[in-house]
Amino acid sequence: MTALLRTPTVDTEIALDARELVKTYPGGRGKPPVRALDGLSVQVAAGSVFGLLGPNGAGKSTTVKILTTLSRADSGRASVAGVDVTLHPDQVRRAIGLVSQKPSSDPMATGRENLVLAARIQGLSRRAAHARADELFDRFGLSDAADRLVKTYSGGMARKLDVAIGLIHRPQVLFLDEPTTGLDPEARADMWAEIARLAADEAMTVLLTTHYLDEADHLAHRLAIVDRGRIVAEGTPDELKSELHGDTVHVEFDNSETAAAAQRLIEQMSGLDGVVADGLALHARADLGGRAVPVLLSALDEAGLAVASVTIARPSLDDVYLRHAGRRFEGDHS
């Protein structure tokens, strides 16, 4: 699937600039400290949707926390909308909207009260705050629920309200930290449509973190794969996928001895390269999967190595991740 959104054509300025960010958290109870960010650098062009893709604990949320002034990096520099996050946090806070992983509305207030409070804190007048709230309720289809307490909202509605809160002051940069985690498929599809519309209409820079490969593929103009606090690959979804020319061949075995023997065999075969082992499975790339597989199967058969299953697939971001992180993606697909 390709990004639905037009790639920004303007040779624009950089809206987000992080350089060599390092962040270490104390491990606690005798455990060694955790290095959440290990020299992460990333630049995001203004007006684009940029995806940070990686499993839980890869460092995506820590990056968001530093860029949104919630947390400070141990070393490295970062600026948002041209403003240094450490030197002028209050200026950065006026330029950004944050939709954090967790629901960020007050359940004991109505949707409208939540939006108006956020607007007033951002310095909008009472009249402007109410007008902007109505506009956002309308846009997100929440007008009927505007004056209901948020605790009565469904998960999808509450998430839309979170995004509306993030947009209340028309920020230059919007951070969406795992915006669809915990949503049912229908609500997720709905949210995807909203995000796509948002980026197209408002000429806003969006930093999206996700552990859903399909989400990054679908929404981001560019994306970076984060693994163990570093960026291991970056490009448009198509660029990343085309790095993996040809097809991906997945072969599974019943036991690890067979898998290990098969790996040695496949590594020597012509027409298959980039062999990666992952438990009982082997993954390899082939220019023409349909031609490579019969050769592969007969070679394995001759060597007396029993195959449990074989599949051929067009490369996906999953394969990109596997190639760069050296293991399969562990995000919980649903």
Add this chain to the structure above:
Amino acid sequence: MTAVAVPGRFVRHSGFLTVRSVRALIRQPWYMAVTLVQPIVWLLLFGQLFKSVVDIPGFATGGTYLEFITPGVIVMTSLFSSGWAGTVYIEDMNRGVMDRLLASPVSRGAMMVATLVYQSITTVIQSLAVFAIAFACGARFDGAASGIVLTLVAVSLLTVIFAALSNAVALLVRQQEALIGISQFISLPLPFLSSAIMNTRLSPAWVRHVASYNPVDWVVVVSRQALSGSPDWGAAGPRLAALAGLAVLMAWVATRAFDGYQKSV
């Protein structure tokens, strides 16, 4: 941002955030009702149970034990409910509300002050309810009018002190159970190291000594003096001033705890 804009922002944001809390309180009237059960039990139970304590030679307050203990119950109610103040922050942290606010140009001072004002409003309502019940049960005070006002001022300051402490602990430990444990540990002994339920003239000398440094005792002394109709300002004045000073100090210290919270996220 100019130097003039900062206090304006602080005041406006304090207002917005106080309104948020008060609205939530109005929407859960049963919550307020539940917090009144404990002081009513104390007032009625202790008032009956220790009725004859006032007859002990040396106790000599000239009134009933119910009248003696009314300020004590007010103080204990404030102490125990302000100890829970930080749970609001913890709820905000468990949702994304805290992070969202801290990533906005909200005044940190206002985030703190709004919760302290809200806690004081709760304390005033609870204290008035305790007075009403005490009156209904026959308690009478010579200086009722000014006494009630001064009691409300003093107990609100105490609420600010302990709610600020609770908020600071919440920001640093970020965990409900730890917060409750720590605040119970601090607040439980304080009424017993004061004249809240017992005249310290009958207590060991060391308790009297500790009580003179105990903000809980300061409030009880201010309240009893003010309610007596002929207050000894030499005793009440400095204690009221100390309460106000400590309240400002604690609110400032607790606001600094936001930095501690942000270091750990």
